[in-house]
Amino acid sequence: MTFFKVNNLKVYYPIRGGIFRRVVNHVKAVDNINFELKRGETYALVGESGCGKTTTGRTVVGLTKATSGEVIFNNLDLTKCNRKQIHESRREIQMVFQDPYSSLNPKKTVYDIVAEPLRNFENLSKSEEREQVEYFMQKVGMSRDSLFKYPHQFSGGQRQRVGIARALTLKPKIIIADEPVSALDASVQAQVLNFMQDIQEEFGLTYLFISHDLGIVRHMCNRIGIMYKGKFVEEGTREDIYENPQHIYTRRLIASIPELDTDQHQNSELLRKNIEEEYQKENDKYFNEDGSVMDLKPVSDTHFAALR
Amino acid sequence: MSNDDILLQVEDLTTSFRIDEQFYPANDHINLDVYENEIVAIVGESGCGKSAFGHSIMGMHHQEQTKISGKIHFKGADLLSYSNTQLNKVRGKEISMIFQDPLTALNPLMIVGKQIEEGMKYHTKLSKNKRKQKAIEILNEVKIPQPERVYSQYPHELSGGMRQRIVIAIAIACEPSLIIADEPTTALDVTIQARIIDLLKELKRRMKTSIILITHDLGVVSEMADRIAVMYAGEFVEIGEVKRFLKNPLHPYSKSLLYSLPSKNNQGEKLHVIKGVVPSLNHLQRQGCRFKPRMNGTDDSIHEETPTLREVEKGHWVRCTCYKHFQIENSHQVVEEEKDDVFQGQ
Numbered sequence: 276m277t278f279f280k281v282n283n284l285k286v287y288y289p290i291r292g293g294i295f296r297r298v299v300n301h302v303k304a305v306d307n308i309n310f311e312l313k314r315g316e317t318y319a320l321v322g323e324s325g326c327g328k329t330t331t332g333r334t335v336v337g338l339t340k341a342t343s344g345e346v347i348f349n350n351l352d353l354t355k356c357n358r359k360q361i362h363e364s365r366r367e368i369q370m371v372f373q374d375p376y377s378s379l380n381p382k383k384t385v386y387d388i389v390a391e392p393l394r395n396f397e398n399l400s401k402s403e404e405r406e407q408v409e410y411f412m413q414k415v416g417m418s419r420d421s422l423f424k425y426p427h428q429f430s431g432g433q434r435q436r437v438g439i440a441r442a443l444t445l446k447p448k449i450i451i452a453d454e455p456v457s458a459l460d461a462s463v464q465a466q467v468l469n470f471m472q473d474i475q476e477e478f479g480l481t482y483l484f485i486s487h488d489l490g491i492v493r494h495m496c497n498r499i500g501i502m503y504k505g506k507f508v509e510e511g512t513r514e515d516i517y518e519n520p521q522h523i524y525t526r527r528l529i530a531s532i533p534e535l536d537t538d539q540h541q542n543s544e545l546l547r548k549n550i551e552e553e554y555q556k557e558n559d560k561y562f563n564e565d566g567s568v569m570d571l572k573p574v575s576d577t578h579f580a581a582l583r
Numbered sequence: 584m585s586n587d588d589i590l591l592q593v594e595d596l597t598t599s600f601r602i603d604e605q606f607y608p609a610n611d612h613i614n615l616d617v618y619e620n621e622i623v624a625i626v627g628e629s630g631c632g633k634s635a636f637g638h639s640i641m642g643m644h645h646q647e648q649t650k651i652s653g654k655i656h657f658k659g660a661d662l663l664s665y666s667n668t669q670l671n672k673v674r675g676k677e678i679s680m681i682f683q684d685p686l687t688a689l690n691p692l693m694i695v696g697k698q699i700e701e702g703m704k705y706h707t708k709l710s711k712n713k714r715k716q717k718a719i720e721i722l723n724e725v726k727i728p729q730p731e732r733v734y735s736q737y738p739h740e741l742s743g744g745m746r747q748r749i750v751i752a753i754a755i756a757c758e759p760s761l762i763i764a765d766e767p768t769t770a771l772d773v774t775i776q777a778r779i780i781d782l783l784k785e786l787k788r789r790m791k792t793s794i795i796l797i798t799h800d801l802g803v804v805s806e807m808a809d810r811i812a813v814m815y816a817g818e819f820v821e822i823g824e825v826k827r828f829l830k831n832p833l834h835p836y837s838k839s840l841l842y843s844l845p846s847k848n849n850q851g852e853k854l855h856v857i858k859g860v861v862p863s864l865n866h867l868q869r870q871g872c873r874f875k876p877r878m879n880g881t882d883d884s885i886h887e888e889t890p891t892l893r894e895v896e897k898g899h900w901v902r903c904t905c906y907k908h909f910q911i912e913n914s915h916q917v918v919e920e921e922k923d924d925v926f927q928g929q
Contacts (some may be wrong), residue, residue, distance in 0.1 A: 323772040324743070460628045460799055465843035465854035472853070487772055490802070494845030494854070513850075525808050531777035533802025535846060537826045540806065547777060 277347065279312040279449060284344035285498050286330050304330045307344075308504035310448065317475070317482040320493045321528070322502035328485045329373075331502075332451045335483065336370050336373035337361055340376050348449075362542035364435070366396055369442035373454040379426040385437055386422045387414075392444045406442060414474065415440045436470070442476065451483045456491065468495060469543035489532050493517055498577075506568040511578035523561045586741055589656075590793050591617040591640070591761060598632075598639045598655035600864060607864040611636040612819040613653070614892075617761065617793050621754070622784075624796040624825070627842070630861040632817040633797045637763045641680055642670045657761070683766035685746035689738040695749045696722075696734035702756045720758070725752045725782060726882040744775035753783070760788060764795045780806050801841060805829055813837045816862060816873040819892060823899035823912040833901045835909040836874050839927050842911050872903045881905065886924035 287301040305327045313316050313566045320328040333339040335346055337353060346353040353364055367393075372378035377386055377421065389408050393399055398426070399407065412422060415436040426434055434454060442450055456464040474480060486492050492499060493513060500510045501524065509522045530547045534540060560583060564568060571579040596613040599606035609632040612635040617623050625633045636638055638644055642662065655662040662673065679702075682688035690698055699718040703709055709717065713720055715734070723731035725748040738746055747767065754762055767783065784807060785789045796808055804811055804825060811828050813821045813836060821834040832838045842855035862868070868876065872886040890903035 322872055323774060434861070461801070461840060462843045462857040463860075465845075466856045469846070469853050469856060489773065490845050493847070494850060500883055527774060531774045533777070533780070533800070533806045535802055535805045535829060535841075535844070539827055543806075544781070547781070 276350070277311060278314045280345075280347040280467075281308065281310050281331075281335065282347065283310050283330065283346040284334065284346065285342045286327070286334055286339060287342040303505045305334065306501075308505075308507055309498075310500055310507070312481050312483060312540075314448075314481055315475075315479055316498060317496045319484045319486060319496035319499045320502060321486060321489060321492055321499060323487060323528075326502040327505040328502050329453055332370070332453050332483060332485050334347045336368055336451055338370075348362065366445045367447050368449045368451065369445065371435075371438050371442050371449040371450060371452045371455050374458050375431055375438055375456070378438055379434060381426055384423045384425060385417075385438065388426070388437060389440050389444060392441060395446055396433055411443050412431045414443065414477075415470065418550075430463070431459050432466055435459060435463075435467050439467075439471070439474070443478070446478065447480070449481045449483065451485070454487070455484075457486070459486065464491075471495070489528055496565070501528065503568055507571055507579075508568050508579065509578075509580045510571065510573070511580075515575070515578035519574075519578070521574055521582060523550065523557070525580075526550055527554060588618045589616050589796075590619045590658070591615075592654075593640070594618075594654040594656065596636075596639060596655065597651070598635050598644065599636075599650045601648045603896070603903050605865070607867070609817050609864060610639065613817075613819060615812060615819065615822070617795060618785070619760075620791045621810065622787060622794040622796055622808045624798060624804040624811045625814055626798060626801065626804060626811060628799060628840075628861050630648070630863070631814045633799075633814055635766055635817075636814070637680070637765050637797050639676060640763060641674060642667075662821055672706075675702045675759075676801040677758045678758040678761045678763065679752075679757070681754045681762060681764040681767045684770050685743060685750045686738070686770075688750050689746060691738055694735045694737055695741070695752075698749070699756050702753065705776065706757050708891050711766055718752075719751045721756055724755070724786070726778075727752075743771055744778070745778055747771060747775075748782070751779075751786075755786060755790065755792075759792065761793050761795070763795045763797070766799070767796070768803060769798070769800070776803070779810055783807065800831075801844060813840070816867055818873065818902065819900075820874065820902045821900065822892070827896075827899060833895065833906045834874075834903070835878055835906060837907065837915075838911055872905055874903075875905070878905070878909065881908070902924040 281575045284305055285307055286305040287303055290300045290302060291297065292299040308331065320331060322328050330339055334341050344354065348364060348368065351360060351364065353361065365376040386408055389411060390404055393404055393407055409419065417433065417583060452507060456467050477484065484492065484496055496513060498512050499516045501508050503524050509516065509520065509525045516525060517529065520529055527550050530543065530550050534543045569583060570579040571581050574580050593613055593615045598610040599608040599609050613636065617672060625636060627633050639651060644651065651663060653663065664803055665693050696715065696718050699721060700714045701715065703714050719730045719734055720760050722733055722777055727733050727745060741749065771779060780803060783794065786792065808825050811823060811825050814836065815836045821832065821837045832841050837858045839855060841894045843857065845854060858879055859877060867873065870890060872890050875881065875886055885905045885908040887903050892900045894900050
């Protein structure tokens with residue numbers, strides 16, 4: 276049985292024009308993508324801004340409506356089921372948002388923020404609710420006296436942990452993490468990443484990790500899908516992608532990770548220049564005439580790339 | 584490097600901000616030399632005082648809310664003794680700034696060409712046509728395709744990377760000898776970041792400009808900078824050459840920063856975590872080693888009572904003796920209850 280699968284997912288936004296505001300064209304934010312999550316793994320969606328990775332994540336939780344395609348979870352197609360079924364599925368799939376400054380309601384106390392999912396889904400008494408909230412707040416390493424404080428009284432890392440506590444309260448199976456650390460300092464980033472790994476083990480979570488930072492992705496993720504203009508250009512395990520990248524776009528992304536080893540700089544600068552040249556010159560090898568990405572072809576059992 | 588090559592000399596600079604009728608120093612007795620044709624990186628977490636330092640050099644602080652003392656020698660004069668009118672002759676011409684967020688740094692109601700010309704209009708006597716010609720040349724220099732077309736476009740018509748190039752174009756319009764770049768690539772995608780880094784390096788090589796690079800990203804530092812100065816709680820804790828620093832960081836704070844980054848070597852392992860957060864200005868303990876509260880259970884005896892920057896190797900300076908006794912533990916610490924470091928709202 277498949278745990279979680281996305282089939283031929285498309286999300287198009289209409290462009291309207293003319294006197295009658297008719298639909299003249301579409302922005303293809305997500306264009307026919309397929310991927311599968313295995314239980315307990317961390318899968319990364321990587322790409323530059325505007326490539327459709329966030330839209331994919333939002334569609335999976337149901338924040339954006341899919342134009343066509345299937346999102347299969349528990350043998351149920353989330354894009355086509357009724358409201359009650361969607362409501363139930365939201366228990367299992369939760370989201371952690373990018374910006375901890377805007378994703379917490381400033382008028383609510385941390386207690387109310389973390390308790391909200393419980394109030395939506397479970398009929399708990401006051402004391403049971405309190406017990407649950409305290410349990411998860413302690414799990415994310417926040418003290419009891421921070422329960423009745425407001426989001427503005429916390430630092431970015433602490434806020435992000437409140438966001439994670441909120442996502443955890445219903446004991447979901449999948450957490451979609453949309454750039455969970457990109458708004459944080461390096462030291463705080465380390466804290467949140469470590470912590471995400473800890474709770475993954477403890478609660479048996481599956482992560483869909485959306486990020487543009489290939490350094491963090493290499494650290495966190497087992498399998499990686501690289502997106503460009505709404506399509507996958509390459510998909511594979513961490514080793515496939517980092518040791519043996521096939522598509523020029525993937526190689527370009529990897530070459531642009533800043534290198535900490537100063538002895539490598541000459542090489543990396545040269546490599547970047549060469550890749551840039553190849554990117555300009557051999558465009559037709561990797562992209563169709565209209566500039567779109569080709570279909571994925573298997574390179575090995577786990578590794579797929581969009582090559583001619 | 585000899586003393587003749589010093590372009591900017593910051594001496595005993597203290598910048599204090601007002602919080603509730605009291606002044607608290609965000610930069611505490613800072614000394615730094617910037618040589619000609621070099622890139623110095625200022626590194627630290629947010630709230631360490633890096634940006635405050637950059638703004639002090641530019642004289643951008645609110646006059647009633649801040650107190651500044653010390654000296655900033657630039658080309659034989661003390662910038663702090665300058666009046667606003669005198670400063671205006673330096674700002675934008677001799678020293679210019681690249682801001683972090685290219686969307687808020689640009690005027691949305693003005694075409695980008697005019698924004699590049701603004702500095703020239705103020706500082707030079709070029710005619711209107713000459714200015715336009717030069718603006719297009721500069722657009723070319725920052726590698727913007729079709730500069731004639733972009734010249735008359737508005738910021739919202741451009742992508743993030745293009746906007747950052749415009750901000751850089753504005754900064755180099757009058758060929759300054761010092762550029763202060765405040766997190767120039769933080770808001771950008773990795774591929775664009777790589778190109779902006781290469782562009783800044785090339786500009787430095789060609790125009791012989793010095794750059795003060797303010798950032799929290801050690802990867803960017805490693806790619807760009809010649810020297811690094813690590814700042815913690817308003818003081819420099821380590822200054823040295825980037826190459827040597829990255830191989831052998833000495834101060835506990837520098838080490839912690841470096842080991843908290845994910846890299847090829849610690850794949851899948853736990854990252855190093857610095858306990859707690861940067862203390863806010865009005866809660867900072869100013870006696871002794873300021874990093875002590877964030878080190879795990881260290882003996883008081885390894886710290887100096889009044890730590891000073893000391894030269895341990897040629898050109899490599901470290902504050903406090905505690906670095907001799909500090910080791911990064913590989914096992915990560917469990918996230919502890921954090922009662923004390925709740926932000927006190929600024």
